[in-house]
Amino acid sequence: MSQKMTGAQAVLESLKREGVDVVFGLPGGG
Amino acid sequence: MTGAQAVLESLKREGVDVVFGLPGGVLLPLYDAIYQSDIRHILVRHEQGAAHMADGYARATGKVGVCIATSGPGATNLVTGIANAYMDSVPMVAITGQVNTWLIGKDAFQEADITGITLPITKHNYLLRSAKDITRVFREAFFIARTGRPGPVLIDLPRDVTVDEVEFTWPEVELSGYRPSFKAHEMQIKKAAKALMEAERPVIYVGGGVKYARAERELFDLAVKISAPVTTTLMGVGCFPEDHPLSLGMLGMHGTKYANYAIQESDLILAIGARFDDRVTGKIASFAPRAKIVHIDVDPAEVGKNVRVDIPVVGDAKNAMQGLLKEIKAKGRSDWNDKTDGWKKDYPLRYIPDMNIIKPQYVIEKLCEIAPDAIITTEVGQNQMWAAQFFVHKDPQKFISSGGLGTMGYGFPAAIGAKIGRPECDVIDVAGDGSFLMNSQELATAVVNEIAVKVAVLNNGCLGMVRQWQELFFEKRYSATILGRTSPDFVKLAEAYGAVGLRATKPSEVEPVIRAAMAVDRPVIMDFIVSPAEKVSPMVPAGATLSEILELEWCDADQHCHLEKIYAQGRKEILGQEGF
Numbered sequence: 001m002s003q004k005m006t007g008a009q010a011v012l013e014s015l016k017r018e019g020v021d022v023v024f025g026l027p028g029g030g
Numbered sequence: 031m032t033g034a035q036a037v038l039e040s041l042k043r044e045g046v047d048v049v050f051g052l053p054g055g056v057l058l059p060l061y062d063a064i065y066q067s068d069i070r071h072i073l074v075r076h077e078q079g080a081a082h083m084a085d086g087y088a089r090a091t092g093k094v095g096v097c098i099a100t101s102g103p104g105a106t107n108l109v110t111g112i113a114n115a116y117m118d119s120v121p122m123v124a125i126t127g128q129v130n131t132w133l134i135g136k137d138a139f140q141e142a143d144i145t146g147i148t149l150p151i152t153k154h155n156y157l158l159r160s161a162k163d164i165t166r167v168f169r170e171a172f173f174i175a176r177t178g179r180p181g182p183v184l185i186d187l188p189r190d191v192t193v194d195e196v197e198f199t200w201p202e203v204e205l206s207g208y209r210p211s212f213k214a215h216e217m218q219i220k221k222a223a224k225a226l227m228e229a230e231r232p233v234i235y236v237g238g239g240v241k242y243a244r245a246e247r248e249l250f251d252l253a254v255k256i257s258a259p260v261t262t263t264l265m266g267v268g269c270f271p272e273d274h275p276l277s278l279g280m281l282g283m284h285g286t287k288y289a290n291y292a293i294q295e296s297d298l299i300l301a302i303g304a305r306f307d308d309r310v311t312g313k314i315a316s317f318a319p320r321a322k323i324v325h326i327d328v329d330p331a332e333v334g335k336n337v338r339v340d341i342p343v344v345g346d347a348k349n350a351m352q353g354l355l356k357e358i359k360a361k362g363r364s365d366w367n368d369k370t371d372g373w374k375k376d377y378p379l380r381y382i383p384d385m386n387i388i389k390p391q392y393v394i395e396k397l398c399e400i401a402p403d404a405i406i407t408t409e410v411g412q413n414q415m416w417a418a419q420f421f422v423h424k425d426p427q428k429f430i431s432s433g434g435l436g437t438m439g440y441g442f443p444a445a446i447g448a449k450i451g452r453p454e455c456d457v458i459d460v461a462g463d464g465s466f467l468m469n470s471q472e473l474a475t476a477v478v479n480e481i482a483v484k485v486a487v488l489n490n491g492c493l494g495m496v497r498q499w500q501e502l503f504f505e506k507r508y509s510a511t512i513l514g515r516t517s518p519d520f521v522k523l524a525e526a527y528g529a530v531g532l533r534a535t536k537p538s539e540v541e542p543v544i545r546a547a548m549a550v551d552r553p554v555i556m557d558f559i560v561s562p563a564e565k566v567s568p569m570v571p572a573g574a575t576l577s578e579i580l581e582l583e584w585c586d587a588d589q590h591c592h593l594e595k596i597y598a599q600g601r602k603e604i605l606g607q608e609g610f
Contacts, residue, residue, distance in 0.1 A: 025510070027493065027509065027510045028496065029496060029499065
């Protein structure tokens with residue numbers, strides 16, 4: 001099964017599949 | 031004497047009069063020697079504060095700043111401050127405690143491999159193994175930190191080394207592998223001078239290297255002699271007086287339109303002590319397409335790193351400009367000056383004033399009006415850009431900002447360090463409500479040591495710079511950037527520490543609050559409740575060419591159309607695809 005997504009979306013999907021329900025962070029620039 | 035005493039004696043001989051630090055287990059012998067020494071020790075409340083204070087002290091005075099932290103977490107807490115100094119070429123010596131030499135590598139209590147951790151962010155570092163090496167290593171460390179392209183040097187000091195007895199000697203520095211360039215090559219100077227004479231549309235582009243070489247005078251003479259406009263990077267702010275007709279202010283992402291237009295139209299760029307950073311060049315492939323580039327830099331590794339250089343001049347900025355001044359003839363004003371003057375007139379830095387809500391730019395203008403000679407330090411983000419844009423800077427030692435690393439939480443401890451180094455100056459940290467909290471614990475340090483720094487919090491209730499990008503490029507999805515009024519009451523925070531807190535909620539209160547703050551000889555936090563929607567403008571969107579710089583608040587319909595195109599381009603650059 002494959003689906004087109006951005007790298008950022010892939011990170012989030014990976015976290016979800018690993019069972020992560022909470023992350024702690026602070027954003028930054030581009 | 032003991033190793034610890036040899037450390038203190040070495041610091042004294044290097045002219046150190048103040049150190050910033052926080053003790054710990056392995057540092058007990060060193061702190062016992064500090065207790066008995068006349069070197070001033072400023073106790074910080076977090077080691078990151080110590081590193082930034084040493085950094086701010088160094089930038090304000092030109093001397094080497096010194097910070098001290100214990101092994102393990104103390105040392106790792108310095109890391110951000112060391113990286114910050116490394117990126118901005120700040121002369122600093124960081125001293126860290128280390129576990130006893132026989133415990134190194136055994137995962138001892140509070141052990142961290144700090145020389146390994148800081149290898150890529152120090153100019154050099156040392157792990158001392160024997161007390162007899164102390165004096166040699168300290169001499170070398172200060173020499174390396176302040177010569178050539180300055181930078182931080184770390185010395186890791188195991189506990190037993192500070193306890194061992196040693197005969198004090200003061201050896202000359204002999205470093206066969208370290209020969210920092212100083213004198214520029216005569217032939218390159220001649221080539222650069224010829225190019226300058228032939229140029230019709232020259233621009234002088236100045237970075238922090240001019241500040242560290244103390245070459246402002248030579249820069250001024252050079253610019254005036256050939257009537258060449260001057261633009262500076264964030265690190266070069268103040269190297270050329272911004273009220274001078276030849277000044278183009280800052281260039282790059284949030285630089286002036288006229289500086290960016292001048293760079294793009296120029297036929298020659300004389301870069302001095304600058305490194306063609308991505309925030310400066312915009313899209314590199316279309317950067318200054320018609321310009322020949324002369325690059326003066328003390329660090330040969332900078333030449334050709336980011337852009338193709340036509341005439342490299344490796345050497346000290348002051349020395350190289352003295353050479354250039356001898357080779358060039360005076361040149362009067364030309365059409366080029368008329369053109370840049372026209373841009374300055376047509377595209378000034380501006381914002382839409384408001385009678386009811388405080389505009390952050392207005393606060394900066396008032397600070398400049400009331401305290402024009404103050405040392406300004408900044409946090410990072412919108413506050414930093416507004417402080418660079420709307421204060422008229424004339425002295426590079428009086429604008430202190432985290433340029434390369436972009437460290438939120440830098441400005442307040444840097445202000446304390448600057449004030450300790452230059453007690454006769456007013457020192458104001460221009461901050462945001464997000465960044466100030468990152469090192470606000472140093473209020474305790476300021477209060478107990480009676481360091482009368484002033485903090486101007488531009489309180490907009492958000493992580494403004496990131497929010498600005500989200501508004502422009504992420505369809506206003508404000509992911510994790512809205513703080514609202516969840517920050518503490520900054521007036522009460524100040525009072526809780528024994529400092530003075532003042533607040534302005536409308537434009538008419540701005541001036542009285544600043545005047546009241548400047549009149550008090552104590553640390554003060556000014557809480558300015560500012561417009562949350564205000565954006566830093568103008569802006570070169572990510573991936574765009576410098577000439578595509580846009581004013582974000584002043585678009586007519588035509589420009590708005592163009593803006594949408596640029597935003598789409600920005601989204602493409604950021605996301606690697608069209609839209610989402």
